[in-house]
Amino acid sequence: MSLIEIIRAVFINISTNKVRVFLTSLGIIVGSFTIIMVVGIGKGSQADVEEQYKNLSVGTLYVMNTKGVKTTETLDFEDVKAMQEGNFSAIKNADIMLSSNVNVSYYDISYSSLAVGATKNFKEINSLELDYGEFINEYANEKKERVVVIGTDLAEILFEGGASEAVGKDIKLNGKKYEIIGVLKRSGNSLLGFSPDEGIILPYETAVKYIMNEKSSPKITVLVKDIDSVEEAKSEITEILNKNHKGKSDQFMIMDAGSRLVAAQESAATMTAMLISVATCVLVVGGIGIMNVLLVSVKERTREIGILKAIGAQRRDILLQFLLEAIIISASGGAIGITISVLIIPIIHSVGLSYVPSTYGYGLGFIFSVVIGTFFGYYPAAKAASLKPIDALNHE
Incomplete structure (x- = not known):
């Protein structure tokens, strides 16, 4: 056939x-x-x-207390200063942050959000950009000024005119008045459970004084000079922690963003x-x-x-x-x-x-x-x- x-x-x-x-x-x-x-x-x-994770550099490291382990040591500004000012070959920049849930209100509108206390380095390290206004600076941190930078989604929730109307307005965090000095561009990113689009950033010392409680645990974000320096940076961080915390670096854990991705x-x-x-x-x-x-x-x-x-x-x-x-x-x-x-x-x-x-x-x-x-x-x-x-x- x-x-x-x-x-x-x-x-x-x-x-x-x-x-x-x-x-x-x-x-x-x-x-x-x-x-x-x-x-x-x-x-x-x-x-x-x-x-x-697109805005998250794979050369970003997070330092925090080890989960599930009883700790006697906590991270502080001295650790950050040592990372910023030390003569290290792998560490480019560092910032400390504290976070806590807060009630945000503007007249009759209220919203539950996450507030982060940080320094001026927070913006660079986490690749954030401003849509309006300015970011928190060193002076605001030293003087414990009650100023905040908010995410664009939060601005649209609180203000009828959206983010463009937010700068200069006063909002209340847990009943205390704060001035909005800046609004972030939408990033769609999440930083260790913190969404910049819906969150609030305020000076670290202000957060310590007015927002945080004894359960708040500081975290340090470290920006590494390049991806090939990640392991070297981990060694340098461990060296700093051992020095500042009398050899108790095992009470802290170091996570890298690349491994998360x-x-x-x-x-x-x-x-x-x-x-x-x-x-x-x-x-x-x-x-x-x-x-x-x-x-x-x-x-x-x-x-x-x-x-x-x-x-x-x-x-x-x-x-x-x-x-x-x-x-x-x-x-x-x-x-x-x-x-x-x-x-x-x-x-x-x-x-x-x-x-x-x-x-x-x-x-x-x-x-x-x-x-x-x-x-x-x-x-x-x-x-x-x-x-x-x-x-x-x-x-x-």
Whole structure:
């Protein structure tokens, strides 16, 4: 038989069993669709992670008390001064910060926010930019002035005119009046649980005097000169802590932003891989469905196979006919899965899920579909091809 005749026979059989073929391909459709969705959502999650950390230098270190360990030492300004003024080859800048939840109010509008006490270095170290006004300075810190810099989202919550109207206005933090001297540009970032977009920054000494309580634990943010100096900077920080805290550096932990980014990316990638495994299982089930249907088809078409062999059809012709049928069914299922995944993108975005369509996802879904169909279609095809003409013609 010629290849054209084989393909024609395949399409005739498919067209005469449309409903059965469609039901057979459902498993492939669902499986390929699931793989594409998982890859797209996985890439969307990774994009969200990168967006969240885009303003965070991988050369940023955080120093804080070790969690879960009873500590007698706390970080203070002396530690920061030692990092700023010491002759170190890896440390570029440092800042100390304290944080506490506060109630923010402006006339009849109130909001619960996180306030951070910091110095003028906070802006540079955390890659923050101002939209309006100015940042806190050294004078405000020394004089314990009641001034604040707020995030743009918080400004829009408190003021009808938004961030442009905030500078110069007085707000109350826990009932005490503070003047707004600056509004930050929206960053979308999160700094150890502090969102600059909704948060408040005030002079460190002001925060110590008016905002913080005995449970507040200072943290130090260190900016390293370059990414290759991270490990050296950790050693220098440990040396300072040992000197200032009489060898008790083990009561403090040093975290680097780069490891946080890598950990977040690895978590997203692991979740994606796990879900792809689940989708592959769905495809395998779909492949088993194709195998079962083709085995039934072989049984139903035994006499037809016998006639084909009797008039000269070779074993490879029968094998190719049934194998092509399996490949066409699985490929069609994969293509339908891709089409559905494209059509459903607006719905995914409307419910707030991050989804990034990709050629990789479409290719993976389609290739998996064809491979599964070919694998599970081979056995029925081989069984059909191995039938003896005389036995097939005598089959009832």
